[in-house]
Amino acid sequence: MAAVLRRWMDGLAGNDTATLAGLMDPSLVHVDPQGAAHRRDAVLEAMRAIPAGTAMTVTVEDVSLRRFGDTAVAVGLTRLSVDHPGGRAVRRYRFTDVFVRRPAGWRIVSTHTSAVAEAAP
Known part of the structure; x- marks a missing residue:
C-alpha cells in the first residue's frame, strides 16, 4: 500500500x-x-491544463497509513513547491486519501486537501 501511495504522490x-x-x-x-468537490475527469482535465514549463515538487511527511481489509486511509502533510514562469509558490496541505x-x-x-497556515514568525 505504501508503494501505491508513493506512485500517487510521484504522479502528482x-x-x-x-x-x-x-x-x-x-x-x-x-x-x-x-x-469544492471535483469528479475524476475534472481533476485530470485540471492537471492537463497546467502550463508547460511548470515544475512541481511534492514532499510528504507525517504520514499515517491504515488498512481496513480492502480499504486503506492515508493521512499526511504535503509541501507543494511549484516553479512556473511567473515565479515560485510553496504551500502546505493536510490530506486524507482513501x-x-x-x-x-x-x-x-x-x-x-486542506490548506495549512504557515506559523507566524
Whole structure:
C-alpha cells in the first residue's frame, strides 16, 4: 500500500496524468482546499491544463497509513513547491486519501486537501 501511495504522490509531482488516471477509481471525488468537490475527469482535465514549463515538487511527511481489509486511509502533510514562469509558490496541505482494493489493484476513491497556515514568525 505504501508503494501505491508513493506512485500517487510521484504522479502528482510529475503531473503524470497517465499514472494518476490509472490509480484513480472512476468514482473518485476530490475535495479541494476551498471545499469544492471535483469528479475524476475534472481533476485530470485540471492537471492537463497546467502550463508547460511548470515544475512541481511534492514532499510528504507525517504520514499515517491504515488498512481496513480492502480499504486503506492515508493521512499526511504535503509541501507543494511549484516553479512556473511567473515565479515560485510553496504551500502546505493536510490530506486524507482513501483507497479501495479492486480486482485490478488499489484505486483511490476519495481525496480531501486542506490548506495549512504557515506559523507566524
